Amino acid sequence: MNSRLHDRSANSLPEACPGLRMTPQRQEVYRVLMGRRDHPTANEVHSRVKKRLPNISLATVYNCLETLVDHGLIRQVNFERESSRYCPNVNEHGHFHDAASGAIHDIEFKPGVNLADFLDLPPGAVIEDIEITLRGKLAAS
Amino acid sequence: MNSRLHDRSANSLPEACPGLRMTPQRQEVYRVLMGRRDHPTANEVHSRVKKRLPNISLATVYNCLETLVDHGLIRQVNFERESSRYCPNVNEHGHFHDAASGAIHDIEFKPGVNLADFLDLPPGAVIEDIEITLRGKLAAS
DNA sequence: TCCTAGATTGGAATTATTCTTGATATTGAA
DNA sequence: TTCAATATCAAGAATAATTCCAATCTAGGA
Structure with a gap:
């Protein structure tokens, strides 16, 4: 799957990404x-x-x-x-789409969870990419 | 959320769906x-x-x-x-997209699982719709 | 039967994205 | 450094899925 680059701040540019000319x-x-x-x-x-x-x-x-x-x-x-x-968040994550504001929030997986724990995957399935999108509202609290 | 109509066979038409003229x-x-x-x-x-x-x-x-x-x-x-x-599957479910064949398989949730069990939802989020899509391959078995 | 709201049709319009082409820039080799 | 090969960029044309529009059509109620 994708390489996982962590801790990239707003100013850190990916100077060295093989095969990519940084124009x-x-x-x-x-x-x-x-x-x-x-x-x-x-x-x-x-x-x-x-x-x-x-x-x-x-x-x-x-x-x-x-x-x-x-x-x-x-x-x-x-x-x-x-x-x-x-x-720019290349970690495995999902998205929550707030219908009221239109804002999109990243949703992280809880640590240690595994797709096969909650989904009935077809036998032999090798997952290469996951897309999880939730739509809803944030309760006025 | 959506009404859940189960057990509709290939021939059962939704004769009675309120507000819907069945042309x-x-x-x-x-x-x-x-x-x-x-x-x-x-x-x-x-x-x-x-x-x-x-x-x-x-x-x-x-x-x-x-x-x-x-x-x-x-x-x-x-x-x-x-x-x-x-x-036509209106149950809550996801999809697995087989990159090799292009086929799409429905993926059911394992019974009793709950979104909040594996996702870090924003506090107070009320989920109205879920979309889960996996892309990958079926291992030749 | 007549009326009206809703449904259907064909084609035009929309819109995000991709493609094409020619110009420009960069690289690596000599 | 110079050259050739390659990659990138820009502008606008092209594409394709979907929606919109205006003109009929239809079904069901009064």
Whole structure:
């Protein structure tokens, strides 16, 4: 599965990712995602990146995002049929979509849990990727 | 959450679903889904339905599918950015996407499990919908 | 039967994403 | 350093799933 890079702060860039040429565009796309972890769409990423790279095109943002996903530095997240969103948390995790605010929260697995503990997997299934999405509301507390 | 209708066979039509007029088109769309539970796309449903209703339009298939989803008789399932697929299993369940064959298998929860047992939910979260998708391979056994 | 709300149709419109092409930049080898 | 090969970028065209729209059509109630 994906490599697990932990403890990357908003400023730590993935200087050394084998096979990935760190161009200014990719760096800035990555920086923007790390800087505000609110699961932006490609369009939103484009707007943010343009502050520093005013000439970057949306196509390039799509290319950069795809490249970063392919190299396991970020994750692409889909809700229903909405635009894809992007997330710098590459740990195994799910998402909670708050219907009221539209906000998306990362959901971590409790430590030590195992898919097969709660799902009836087909015999011999080798899981390569998991996507867990919850939709609901946060009770006014 | 959705009403839970169990034990519907391939021929049992939802004659009585409050607020839903059972037109021939809706009936046939539903029948087609129940008859072959392989998670077809709207296009595939359209092809199948046309055998009995040659004049039905794709727009109508989309309308029927949406209506049936809204009434909790079927579920809409999304994988990545692919076309939506439709599934007559309205029980809470997930999906396993076999990368080799492209087949999609329903995954049931083990009895008695509870989301909060394995996920760190935000405090006060009220879950309205769950989507669990696994991608992987079936080991050649 | 007549009326009306809801359903259907075909085609146009929308929209996120991908593709294409030519220009530009980077790398590694000589 | 220079060159050739390769990768990246930008702009706009193309694609494809889905939705929208306007014009009929239909079923069921008065």
